[in-house]
Amino acid sequence: MKIISGEEMRELERMTEESLKIPASFLMERAGLAVVLALEQELGDLSGKSFLVLCGTGNNGGDGLVVARNLLDHTDMVSCVIVGEEERMTNLTRENLERLRLLGVDVKKFGVDIDLDGLAEMIKRSDVIVDALLGTGSRGEVRNPLSDIINLVNLYAGYVVSVDLPSGLECDTGRILGMAIKANLTVTFVLPKPCHVLFPGRELTGKLKVANIGIPRSLCESMNLKRSIITKSHVKRILPERKKDSHKKTFGTLLVIAGSRQYLGAPILTCLGALRIGCGYVRLLSCEEVGRLAVGREPGLVFTSIDGDSFSLKELDLALELAQESDAIVLGPGLTNREHVCEFVMNFLMQIDKPVLIDADGLNCISKNVDVLNSVRAPVIITPHPGEFARLVKQPTEQVKYNYLLAERFALDHNVIVVLKGATTIVTDGKNTYYNLVGNTSLAKAGSGDVLSGVIGGFLAQGVAPTEACVLGVYVHGLASEKYSMREGTMLVSELVDLIPYAVEEVAR
Ligand SMILES: NC(=O)C1=CN([C@@H]2O[C@H](COP(=O)(O)OP(=O)(O)OC[C@H]3O[C@@H](n4cnc5c(N)ncnc54)[C@H](O)[C@@H]3O)[C@@H](O)[C@H]2O)[C@@H](O)CC1
């Protein structure tokens, strides 16, 4: 499912009006009605319930006034409070205010007819608060009195439905602009916005419903939107087929270059991830101790030993030779980033011509010179968590978290595919961007990223196109965590590995 930004939404509205002669007032009417229908779906009979509709002066407030009018079909217990000066109202909002007044509804003006204490009482007395204060037009930190009002709603409201987006969220980032509504339900229009899928916005959105408001689908499609949420039907289409007449090499050879005496477990998890998603031949190049443990856990692994405790230029020829015999490579988990390891990583990358996924210490090594990425002669995938991405782009972690624009820029500049991991994982090749919403906090554990590298690497080795291998990989990995039936967080990473088949089965079904 596609995602649309605030700016793209305005463009879509303009095109609807100009090329199809569908006026914005029609869309507003549909939007308000859609919220009432969604409330009916969620709460059942609305007739016995009381509603307080909080409206700003922009078109989000206009939607709220339409909600109020349509709620009157169900109950008389509808109150409305306008926040902001009437002179600043958009024309559509003013028209809808007039309609409501003609119906005899008591519409209060905040700061004139009611103060904060009075509003707090109203909020406490109402069954449902309709939040139509700010929508896609919110700019900068939320100003008072809106921020105080949002605070009251969060303190006292029983049930909150947000119109389009929880007021106080930045539409295109999901950031809280000082203060934001925590909604139980959000009804958005046409398509989800970035704030619904990126944290903290994703959490404040509550349950999300996407309503059609009369903008034709063909018009949306003509916009060629480049960002989307990964869905099961999408990944089902890219899951590689398993032809009957095949042998191990049909399902790809993955070379895993990982591990050191310091990190024995990471390479094993990567290899198991690759085997679990059906890779035919997984070869691990690592130090002797890792090998013994890895083959002990899974005898189906093919192991080649390096001489010492960690990688150095001595291993370069052997690694390049094995790379020649492979379809794809995973480079990085547990390598450490000591100088001789990094020297190996840099030289190896400059000489290979097979698709490569760089993770963990592989990324720490290249962060000293990211331009090496531009000299790799094959597709490159990087799978950083925000800390690793921060080192790559030399910016603070808080600024790179969920920063899809930065990930897109990096992907284009360095000709790589970025998998920016997080509670919402972002996959981008710069031209298209995908958000993975599947998975839970069980994945927040050391080692889960190593499994992901193996899963993506395993798909890559089977010939899945690099961006698709990432999309499929993050989805399957997330879904596997959801297959764990006990409390989130009690799962071992080795158990995650063993749940992958259930996730693949669900995708294939
Ligand atoms: N674009 C479309 O196609 C449609 C838009 N509709 C509605 O229109 C909304 C967008 O309307 P607008 O562009 O008028 O914008 P909003 O209604 O989101 O906000 C603009 C108002 O908020 C105030 N404001 C902005 N930032 C503020 C801040 N930081 N602190 C305090 N006040 C602030 C402005 O002064 C202005 O009065 C959407 O969210 C949606 O609800 C719907 O009617 C359906 C169709």
Ligand SMILES: [K+]
């Ligand atoms: K809102």
